[in-house]
Amino acid sequence: MKGATSDDARRADDEAVEWVILLREDPDxxxxxxxxxxxxxxxxxxxxxxxxxxxxxxxxGDARPAYAPPVRAAEARPVLPGGPLPYLRRSRTARAAPRLPGRRALVAAVTAACVTVIAGPAVLLHLRADHLTGTAELRAVALPDGSVARLAPASAIAVAYAGNHRQIRLLKGEAWFDVRHDPARPFYVDAGGVTTTVLGTAFDVRRDAAGVTTQVARGRVRVDYAGAAPPVSAELTPGAGLRVTFAGTTAPAPLPADQVAAWRNRQIIVRDRPATEVVEALRPWFAGVIILRGEGFARQRVTGLYNAANPVEALRGLAQAYGGRVTTVTPWIVVLSES
Incomplete structure (x- = not known):
């Protein structure tokens, strides 16, 4: 369109999403x-x-995950006006262009959500994993040596035991390990190159796109990351934790020993952490997509106990306490935004 810039298109896309929310809230x-x-x-x-x-x-509105029932019914979905006919026809019939300048971030996320919730876990992850969980699923895995691994929702591990070592690869998500002591066969967890070696313990390891967090409930572990400069090597005791990013930075992540891996009881506990961490912790429990809007709200420091078994209500509690708003666009798409 002559004279239009990518910023103009992004502005129109953002405003269109705002109108969706306004028309849903008060359609008449x-x-x-x-x-x-x-x-x-x-x-x-x-x-x-x-x-x-x-x-x-x-x-x-028709998108439904194949693997889970809804957590909560969506709010009433009024029929939205379709817009001028030429553009409506084009959006319904045209093939996707290889490049669309100013593509809307949020609308793209909503559209991608329809695919994401239907597609299910990646085929490659299924091939690599020995044990994995779906949305809101917890699983206890008895390992060959009598140790136990407990998988959080949307998590996956691969088991590689040999005569002189016991290795677990955390491919995705989070897992709790209660390890049987065997000095002759060291037990370690590899999460994207961040290795947690057991010195006799029960501990939790969480992997995300940016790095790995290890927290100890009992005994001792050593966390190593050769990809950092200088390499990371730290020993942790009960109540201690360490966050190691794949970029090589580290930060303490302490948590009382009795609160480590609270997700085993379907609880999310945060103390003076950004609100975005609550949202990230709730995503594996929700059979759909959570969209967080507003950098100010995302960075806000929060403290609380949230019920992961009902993630939409947990988001509502977060919003009520810290000045946000929750909108369910469909049963599978929830938007958390600033008031």
């Missing part, structure tokens, strides 16, 4: 509808953005 308000109609008519970019957004919203 004449003032809201008049404001929407004025915005829609103000620019062809607005019309195009709305056609794509309304179409994604409509398609998302």
């Amino acid at each position: 308000a004449a003032e809201t509808r008049a404001g929407f109609e004025a915005w829609l008519a103000a620019s062809p970019l607005n019309a195009r953005a709305w056609a794509a957004t309304a179409h994604a919203y409509d398609r998302a």
Whole structure:
């Protein structure tokens, strides 16, 4: 479109999502509808953005994960206006372009959510893992030596025991280990190159895209990461924890020993941590997609105990306590935003 920039397109995309939320909250308000109609008519970019957004919203209403029932029914879904016919037809019939400048971040996330919740776990992960869990699933695994691994939701491990060592690879997510002592066969957990070696213990290891967190409930472990400069090597005792990023930075992650791996009791415990950490901890418990909007809210420091068994209500509690708002776009797409 002549004269339009990528920033203009992003602005139109963001505003289209805001109108989805406003029209859902009060679909019969004449003032809201008049404001929407004025915005829609103000620019062809607005019309195009709305056609794509309304179409994604409509398609998302039918999206259902194959592996789990909904945690909670969505709020009432009013029928949204479709927008000008030429743009609506184009959004429904045109093939996806290889490059779309100014592609909306949130609308793309909503559209991708429809695919994500249906597709299920990656085939490659299934091939690599010996044991894995789905959404909101906990699993106890008896290891060959009598040790026990407990997997958090959306987690996967591979087991490689040999005559002189016991190795677990944490491929995804989080796991708790209660290890039987055997000095002749060291037990260690490899999570993306961050290795936790058991010195007789029960401990938790969590892996995410940025790094690995190890926390100890009983005994001792040593955490090593050769990928850092200088290499990381630290010994942890009960109540101690260490966060190691794949970039090589470290930070203490202490937690009282009786609160380590609280997810085993379907609890999320945070103390003076960013709100985004609560959201990340709840994602594996939700059979869909959680979208967090607003950097200010995401960075806000929070403290609390959250019920992972009901992630939508946990998000509502977080929002109520710290000034946010929760909107369920479909049963599978929840938006947490600033008030």
